[in-house]
Amino acid sequence: MSDTAAAHEAPTSTGIDHKKLIMWLFLASDCMFFGTLISTHLLYRKLFPAGFTDAEGHQRFIQNLFNVELTSFSTFILLMSSFLMALAVSAMHKGQIKSFRRNVLGVIFFGLIFLGCQVYEFTHFYHEGLTIQNSVLGSTFYVLTGTHGTHVAIGVLWLIMMYFYSFTGKLGGHMGALDVEIAGLYWHFVDIVWIIIFTAVYLVEYLGPNGIWGTGLPVVAK
Amino acid sequence: MSSSHEAAPSQDFLAEEVRRYHHFIVLALWLAVVTGAEIVLIFLPIPVAAILTILTLMSAGKFFAVILWFMHLIYDKRLLFWCFFAGLALAFATYAAMIMLFSVDRIDTRWFS
Numbered sequence: 001m002s003d004t005a006a007a008h009e010a011p012t013s014t015g016i017d018h019k020k021l022i023m024w025l026f027l028a029s030d031c032m033f034f035g036t037l038i039s040t041h042l043l044y045r046k047l048f049p050a051g052f053t054d055a056e057g058h059q060r061f062i063q064n065l066f067n068v069e070l071t072s073f074s075t076f077i078l079l080m081s082s083f084l085m086a087l088a089v090s091a092m093h094k095g096q097i098k099s100f101r102r103n104v105l106g107v108i109f110f111g112l113i114f115l116g117c118q119v120y121e122f123t124h125f126y127h128e129g130l131t132i133q134n135s136v137l138g139s140t141f142y143v144l145t146g147t148h149g150t151h152v153a154i155g156v157l158w159l160i161m162m163y164f165y166s167f168t169g170k171l172g173g174h175m176g177a178l179d180v181e182i183a184g185l186y187w188h189f190v191d192i193v194w195i196i197i198f199t200a201v202y203l204v205e206y207l208g209p210n211g212i213w214g215t216g217l218p219v220v221a222k
Numbered sequence: 223m224s225s226s227h228e229a230a231p232s233q234d235f236l237a238e239e240v241r242r243y244h245h246f247i248v249l250a251l252w253l254a255v256v257t258g259a260e261i262v263l264i265f266l267p268i269p270v271a272a273i274l275t276i277l278t279l280m281s282a283g284k285f286f287a288v289i290l291w292f293m294h295l296i297y298d299k300r301l302l303f304w305c306f307f308a309g310l311a312l313a314f315a316t317y318a319a320m321i322m323l324f325s326v327d328r329i330d331t332r333w334f335s
Contacts (some may be wrong), residue, residue: 014299014301016298016299016302020302021301021305023304024302025305026309027309028305028308028309028310029309031306031312031313032309032312032313032316033313033315035265035310035314035317038317039313039316039317039320040320041318044323045320047324070258072261075257076254076257076313079250079253079254079257079284080250080254082250082292083246083249083250083253083292085292086246086291086292090239090246093235093239094236094239114254117294138254184292185293188288188292189293191292192284192285192288192289194282195281195284195285195288199277199278199280200281203260203264203277204274204277206264207264207270207274210268
């Protein structure tokens with residue numbers, strides 16, 4: 001821990017602000033929550049590699065459905081929103097409220113773009129025949145990415161409220177910076193979860209000619 | 223929510239914040255480059271096991287870079303790191319346990335269909 005951090009040590013038995021400690025404990029529990037969802041998705045992908053059957057009865061493979069360009073764009077957007085969030089927290093620590101507002105607006109904007117991409121992706125998948133009910137893949141995929149999307153939406157709402165709250169003049173000083181830092185922790189967490197989802201759910205589908213899980217079809221000897 | 227009648231931040235604290243600011247910029251660029259490299263990597267004609275290993279290392283690197291710098295864990299008390307690490311360890315343990323329980327070579331998936 002640096003000297004400057006020690007200078008801002010909270011008057012608690014742990015030396016950590018209670019709000020911050022609670023937030024980290026919440027994030028640890030959320031880690032377990034997402035760990036379970038990601039594990040479930042990966043295991044069912046391995047057990048049922050065949051993909052899904054669309055409304056016309058055709059067997060479809062997820063490899064042909066994913067759009068790596070769109071998902072990469074979403075990932076880039078979320079990473080950059082995390083960067084802006086770090087700048088917003090830094091600005092609050094320095095007492096630069098205008099800089100904070102600018103950066104938070106950027107985070108909100110990027111968060112909304114990410115959500116827009118997810119809505120587009122879900123709509124596209126639905127029209128292609130992948131629903132939450134018609135396959136194990138659909139169930140685990142929508143539940144996992146939908147839960148993450150809900151977290152992003154909650155983060156966006158939180159930051160919108162914080163943005164407007166900053167105009168009341170009550171979001172200042174060390175406690176104001178702490179409130180922003182806690183919102184930032186949540187936002188960064190959403191970002192790190194997506195880092196894992198991007199690799200474990202999306203990128204692995206492109207490995208090899210039929211993705212890492214295969215197609216589920218019997219291998220024909222040549 | 224907060225009180226605004228507090229002392230202005232010290233010069234040392236401001237200098238530290240400026241130093242972190244530069245770290246954040248470098249890290250953001252690094253994250254963008256690694257993400258780009260991941261996308262290129264999946265299309266390279268090299269063995270799947272090698273790609274998977276590199277992808278795992280890259281995403282683990284990005285994951286820890288964000289929690290250490292953007293989430294300030296490197297600047298904060300160690301207790302916070304261990305609190306978070308406990309959740310992370312349990313998440314990985316869950317995955318490892320499920321992999322063992324549902325070993326794909328032994329399970330009969332006809333049960334589910």
